[in-house]
Amino acid sequence: MNQPVQRALDEVRSRAEALGFDSFGVTAATARPDLPAKLNRALAAGWHGDMDWMAETEERRGAPQALWSEARSIIVLGMNYGPQSDPLALLEEKSLGTISVYARNRDYHEIIKGKLKELAGLLSRRTGAEVKVFVDTAPVMEKPLAEAAGLGWQGKHSVLVSRQFGSWLFLGAIFTDADLPLDSPHAENCGSCTKCLDICPTNAFPAPFKLDARRCLAYLSVEHKGPIPLEFRVPMGNRIYGCDDCLAVCPWNKFASVSREVRLQGRAEFERPELADLVGLDDPGFRALFAGSPIKRIGHARFLRNVLIAIGNSGDRHLLEAAIAQLDSREPVVRGAAVWAVRKLAPQRANALEAQYLPNEADADVRTEWTVALDD
Known part of the structure; x- marks a missing residue:
């Protein structure tokens, strides 16, 4: 592996930790050739409901290089938002409203996007690579890409599960045309649990x-x-x-x-x-x-x-x-x-x-x- 690229990636990884990211992994843009077929089956079954934008962006959503043809590597980052108490306890207090844990914070797009831009800019300055940043609003399938990058695995509930952070990770991605050293994909570890x-x-x-x-x-x-x-x-x-x-x-x-x-x-x-x-x-x-x-x-x-x-x-x-x-x-x-x-x-x-x-x-x-x- 090109040593300057490795040093740049190490610097980006270190800066990501300083910015509050808990998980960091790299996968190839072509790592999940199975995604288009899986997405097509889900859409054909109507499981997306009236989220028409999922069908409208099917081609780009299913393959990172359909979204950006120059993409070679993808950095996937995760930020732990685990709650301090059991959110299910509030379900018994009927005169209170229960808000999903992720929405009790400031909008996570705002929390993560600026940090991703800083990291992408650092990678670009160190390597000369082109970069693009994505946080949920673009047609990117972050969870299977995070699995491919070694952050965790998609559980039986379809959400990413991490050994360190459970089911509580905000995800973001940096696409680049650079060939970066890749992390190993994570094996599924749900076992017999349902x-x-x-x-x-x-x-x-x-x-x-x-x-x-x-x-x-x-x-x-x-x-x-x-x-x-x-x-x-x-x-x-x-x-x-x-x-x-x-x-x-x-x-x-x-x-x-x-x-x-x-x-x-x-x-x-x-x-x-x-x-x-x-x-x-x-x-x-x-x-x-x-x-x-x-x-x-x-x-x-x-x-x-x-x-x-x-x-x-x-x-x-x-x-x-x-x-x-x-x-x-x-x-x-x-x-x-x-x-x-x-x-x-x-x-x-x-x-x-x-x-x-x-x-x-x-x-x-x-x-x-x-x-x-x-x-x-």
């Missing part, structure tokens, strides 16, 4: 290592734009943004709590948010509270939809009036969720409100909410 599959509240895994997003609460609460399908509302519980069940139950997480001295800290106000406070947010209040957070990207209406589903599941009659107030929302997706919440909390009160609201309701989905049989 905890991540067994805990899923909506049976979103058709088989180990396969995820049907259409049944996944993380997808439904974040990516899905319409009403939450009726069959998934009770299983949604108080999850108002994302779902950590399959990640949090992974036995490898026991190493994440001792893997680094300085961890990413979630914002305190996102650790135990009260549904009563969240449902009262107007649009400016929502934008102010979630400034710099990935939650802001789903918008006020979808967020209220999720909060109202949680209120319906809470059994807390103190939240009834707040849910009734949302029956006057201008957003159909909010009104529909409010109808469901009111009917769950106070069926007899809902019958009286139906006579008031249904005759004037123009949206077909909201009209259906007033009349469809509730799930238990």
Whole structure:
């Protein structure tokens, strides 16, 4: 191996550690020729739901060199965001909202992208190589590339699992036209464990290592734009943004709590948010509270939809009036969720409100909410 290139890579690796990255590996751009076929099968099965952008970018997503033909090597980096407490414990506190651990921090795109640019610039200056930086928003399949680069393996829940950090790694990638020394791919180490599959509240895994997003609460609460399908509302519980069940139950997480001295800290106000406070947010209040957070990207209406589903599941009659107030929302997706919440909390009160609201309701989905049989 070219010694100047090796020295440059060692310098980049050392700088990455100083910037807070916990994992670092290099793979070839051609290391995963199996990805196009795997992606095509998932898309053909419709497992991407209404994430149309996945189908639109299929060719580039399936092969790094289709995204950038000059790519020869890929540096994959991971940053531990493991929580300090068990996120599943909040699921029992029904008057609180549960936010996925990754979203309790500042938007991870902002956390990682600037650091990746610094590292890419350092590599370019030392080697003269061309570089490109990617963090999730580009059509890059980071998890299988991270597996190829030796950071860990894709678990049965499809998320990257690390021996050192469990299921809690933010990932980013640096593409380069340089031929870098490669790391060995990581073997799969799930063994016979199926905890991540067994805990899923909506049976979103058709088989180990396969995820049907259409049944996944993380997808439904974040990516899905319409009403939450009726069959998934009770299983949604108080999850108002994302779902950590399959990640949090992974036995490898026991190493994440001792893997680094300085961890990413979630914002305190996102650790135990009260549904009563969240449902009262107007649009400016929502934008102010979630400034710099990935939650802001789903918008006020979808967020209220999720909060109202949680209120319906809470059994807390103190939240009834707040849910009734949302029956006057201008957003159909909010009104529909409010109808469901009111009917769950106070069926007899809902019958009286139906006579008031249904005759004037123009949206077909909201009209259906007033009349469809509730799930238990």
